[in-house]
Amino acid sequence: MYDVIIIGAGVSGCAIARELSAYELRIAVLEKELDICEGTSKANSGIVHAGYDAKPGTLKAKLNVEGSRKMKALSQELDFPYRQSGSLVLCFDEAEIPKLVELKERGEKNGVPDLRILDREELISIEPSVGEKAVAALYAPTGAIVCPFGLTIALAENAAENGVEFHRGINVCDIQHAKQGYLVKTDQGEFETGVLINAAGVHADEIHNMISGYKMKIVPRRGEYLLYDKRVGGLVSHTLFQLPTALGKGILVTPTVHGNLLTGPTALDIENKEGVETSGEGIRQVQEKAALSVPNIPGKQVITSFAGLRAHIVEIQGRSDVEDFLIEEAEDAPGFIDVAGIESPGLSSAPAIGEYVAGLVMKILKPERKEQFISTRKGIPNMALASDEERHKLIQEDPKYANVICRCEMVTEGEIINAIRRPVGAVTTDGIKRRTRAGMGRCQAGFCNPRVVEILAGELSVDESEIRKSGVGSWYLTKSDGEEKGELHE
Amino acid sequence: MNKKRDLVIIGGGPAGMAAALAAYEKGIHDILILERDSELGGILNQCIHTGFGLHTFKEELTGPEYAGRYIDMINEKGIPSLLRTMVTDIKSGDPCVVTAMNKDMGLFQIEAQAVVLAMGCRERSRGAMNIPGYRPAGIYSAGTAQRYVNIEGRMPGKEVVILGSGDIGLIMARRMTLQGAKVKLVAEIMPYSGGLRRNIVQCLDDYHIPLKLSHTVTCIHGKDRVEGVTVSKVDEALNPIPGSEEYVSCDTILLSCGLIPENELTLEAGARMDDVTQGPVVNEHLETTQRGIFACGNVLHVHDLVDNVSKEAAKAGEFAAEYIHNKYSSWGEAVRPPIPEKTKCTLPEDRDMESQLICIGCPMGCLITAKKKEDGSLDITGNTCPKGEAYARSEMTAPVRMVTSFVYLQGGKDKVVPVKTAGEIPKEKIAACMEEVRNTIVKAPVKTGDILIANVADTGIDVIATGNADKGV
Structure with missing residues (x-):
């Protein structure tokens, strides 16, 4: 009998596990893949968004800003790569500067500190490689980059050190109500738990629908990326976003914490939840749109392309297109907590999501805090970076x-x-x-x-x-x- | 160990060994070779096929045999080497400082009067070609597959599509076939093959493997493991032609799409690079823009033949020796090494397979016409040497081939030992020969030249070792 079972060992599941591992609880994480960090958490932009994107008042806005604020300290506690490189939203049309101002105001409402509008001259002085058409930019010094694997794995390792069991390569087949909580049926036996947390990423709707009558539907939204050689990693020093134009949302150009250059993602709603293939069209789109932000990215220096799936909720309980994270106890299933629709800025929000969900669990189980919680974790030595x-x-x-x-x-x-x-x-x-x-x-x-x-x-x-x-x-x-x-x- | 050396050579492949020997001949005896693998020889050790040494040794050798001859010479001269040793940094100067590490000595520095870079090259990866699709297991560069098969004795798949018709790709088409895999096709984006004509004959034609010129892989299917590829025809601008897509099921994709000089250390040493060769800029003495640091072999530019690597490397060794003796100061001007024209191998499209033959006697691959005259004798034209005539004669009457492979080793330091038939065997006996070879397990130690299977497949020809295999510990 477990106190808490978490389905899904992506960044959300692992953040929740780590947060809860500070309490006297018996916890297990069930992951269908052979390893943790195998879904959306492994294929994304690796960005810690400052928090100006989300609509004020939403959970996304709140958790993004909180997560972003916590990330640096967490990176020191858990020893994973993080760099506060700052981000820029590039505007390519004088007429659209008001939209930039709007974005700044939205950020301020969300509590993002130090936002500034830069004119072209200021922009060039801090990011000389931007394209000719960039006329202004919104500068967010708190924008940062992080290693998504490093973060997820660090959270999991620390949780495991504090007693959380990780079961990998195990498929949840069904969920039933039990005397005190839930019975989770898997291809490798049954697990009984008081609280059940659904952090199954693009599969969260399937898990949800196993126990709740209020049906959820998630559509994977594919994003394709190109990763470039470290030789061109220094081409930009900030994360460069594009102000959405008539052409669409735009794509980013960013350095990674490991010194590569990353461009992407596209956005395409698909049916297949395992559909992480790249396409000729997607790759072309990324290259074309990236060239608007930074011309002359050498195509020859691409070392790989990849695609990730964002978990976009298109329907829950009759409501359509939920433009927010869905983190709540299911109405008809007490003790069953959905952590669903964790699309962008999910990675940025992860530390805050962990804390928020732990708060929900506290209310249900009221556990004692552990006396011997190990709050830090040391990463694998890195010979390449060592002196x-x-x-x-x-x-x-x-x-x-x-x-x-x-x-x-x-x-x-x-x-x-x-x-x-x-x-x-x-x-x-x-x-x-x-x-x-x-x-x-x-x-x-x-x-x-x-x-x-x-x-x-x-x-x-x-x-x-x-x-x-x-x-x-x-x-x-x-x-x-x-x-x-x-x-x-x- | 002595931490001061006259000459340090980075890389113990054909280039590094030839440079060391040439410097030795010029009176520099205090040499150290640093090699990251567990033995000298470099990539030659996995090139167990024949085709090496025609210029250098005037005979056709396998890769391990060619390497073996140099290793013997290195041992005779007593030139020391450190194996399983990775160089992490080189600083130019007087002396140059080389930082390296290995399990026995940890991290250490060596001062050298001169350094020769001989790190070789690497293969272009899938990512570098931007092939869309999934990223499953089962996509290997041809060289990685070659290592798995020929060094580890392991098969990376059963049904294979090869992208790129460079020589490694062609050679691997034959290797995979001989080891029991089905090679479905070789797709080449260019309208000509990048490999030698004779390799098309003896690696593809012999095994009925289709070569599709002006075709490329436009999508990789399969989430976990490769399940198939989409192959498309390309137009003159090399863009896939819509509507020409063809699905080919396979579990393995081998990429043979070009080699790139491996210049991580060269760059870090601060040497100026040449965009054309993708190697360092050098002067007429093969010295890089960093004083005392010389470069040769595939690190300088990708060569077509190992014999040319050895020749160039010997020069680099001599120049390095001269530099150590004289410490001349003027660098002079940049001289780009002569780059061999890229092989653009085409075969006449309407070639009559019965009478028009491609000679496999040497890399030239002459097109020979052999016609039976009324009296039953052969009329042979188009050959440029007597070997060609002999080849045509045998091909028309009783075609023969050399077979190279490996046999499993028991109690050895390595898993397999490379072998070849001591002479040519009838073509129709290849399958029977391979059956015996694949079923043979020999006990270490084995020496080059040892007979491992006598009278293979009743051909009267023995299968002999082409490399040494020591006992394991």
Whole structure:
């Protein structure tokens, strides 16, 4: 019997788990993928929005500003990459400057500090690479960038350190009312819990509809991105948004916390909740629109393209197009809390979402705070960023930190093994990639893939043909001739 | 270990070894080679096919054999190397300072009078080509697949589509086929192949693998693992032609779409780069704009033949030696190394497969016409050397091929040992030969030249090792 079960180990689920792990509660997180951070949380802009976008008075506005305010301290507590680089909303038409002012006023209403309108001259002085057509910009110094994997994984690891159980690769099939709360039926047995939290991302409607009569429908809204080599990461120093024009919402150009350049996303409503493929049209759109903000982004320096799905609620309880996060106890299911429709600015809001949901749980369960809560977490050592003295020290402790596996990002065997052995550790090569950046560089794992597969197989004590990229079906190798005959091992 | 060296060489592949040997001949004996892999030889170790050494050794060798000859020479001279060692930084100066690390020594610095860069190149990735679709497992660069198959003895898939017809792609089409995979097609966006003509014959034609010129992959299907690709025809501007899409099911995509010099260290050392070669700018002495740092091989520009790499690297070694002796001060002017014209290999479209042959005797790939005369003898034209005539004669009567592969190793440091047939075997015996090779497991140690299967498939030809395999610990 659990006090709380959270369905979904994305950034929201993990933030809630971490927040609740400070209390005397028995908690489990159920994740359908083999690893955490596999849905929307892994494919997004990695932006901490300042908070001027959302309509004042909405939950989005409140949680975004709060989340943004908390993120820096959290990044220090939990040791994940974060940089307050500031953001700019570019305006390409004199006639539209009033819209920029409107955006500024909205931000001020939401409580965003230090917003300023810059004229072209001021804009050029802080961001020289912007295109000729940019006439003005809204500057938000509190805008920041964050590593979405780093954030999600740090939250999960810290939650696990404080006793939260993570069950990965488990599918929820049905939910029923139980004597005290809910019975969660999965493909791997049943779980009983007092409070059930639905943080299932684009699948949150399916989970919701298992228990509530007020039907929810989520439509995935796909966004495609292009990621560029670190060689051009310095092209911009702020996150550049575009003021929405007649042509649409516009796309962003931003540095990432790891020094790459990222452009995107497109926005297309689709049917398939697993539809994370990129398209020729999407890639073209990103390139064309990005060129408006920053001309001359060298196309040759693209190292990968990817797509993510935003969980957009189109219907709940008869209401259509909910333009807000839906975080509440379902009316006809006490103790069942939806955390749904967490589209942008979901990542920015995550720390606040965790706290907000914990507040809802407090009211229901009234738990005691733990005496021994571990509030900090140390990340995996990073040889690429370490000083020579730090490198010496790490290698002295474990010589595996001197064995470079991924040459592009300079990731060592020591870091990879560390990523596998820590709480909620990596079990797939994508898991290794998100925790250490091995395979994230310009050769896209061409060099390190065989080595990472070998290390994973060794650490998990399985044959290399058992190693997966991410999903259950994502095998790399067939069984070898000799392996099949069972003759290779003496 | 001595932390002061006359010459430090970054990379122990063909370029690094040739540079070391040439510098040694010029009187520089205090040399150290730094290599990140577990043995010298570089990428040659996974190139277990033949086709190397025609210029350097006047005979056709496999990659491991070619590397082996250089490794033997390095050992004879007693030139030391540090393996499993990654260089993290190079600073030019007098002396240059090279920072590196490995498990035994940790992080360390070496002062060197001169440095030769010989890090080789890497393959273009899928992302760099912007192929739309999902990002499943099963997309490999041809070289990664080659490593899996030839070094690890593992198969990265069963049904394969290859994008790009560079030589590595063609070679891998044959390798995957010999190891039991089905290669569905090779798609090449250009109207000509980027590989050698003889490789089209002996890697594709021999195994009835279609080569689709002016075609490219326009979508990758499958969320977890590759399930198929959309292949489209392209127009003259290389844009996909709507309506020409064709779905091909497969579980694996190999990319053979070009090589890029690997210049991370060169850039960090501050050397000026050449946009055309994608390697560093050098003077007539192959010295980069950073004093005392020389460059050669695929790090300087991508070469077509390893023999040319060795030749260029030997020069770099000599220049580095000269620099150490004299410390000349004037850099002179930039000289771009001669870049071989990119192979644009086309085959006559209306080629009569019966009588018009492509010679596989050397990289030239001469088009030879062989016609049976009334008296039963052959009329052979188009060959440019006696080898061509001999090839045509045998091809018309009893075609033969060399077979290269690996056999599994038991109790070895490595998982497999590369092998070849000691001579050519009848083409129709290839399948039977591979059946025996794939079913063979040998015990380490094995030495180059050891007979591992006698009289394979009753051909009278032995299968011999083309590399050494030590006992494992």
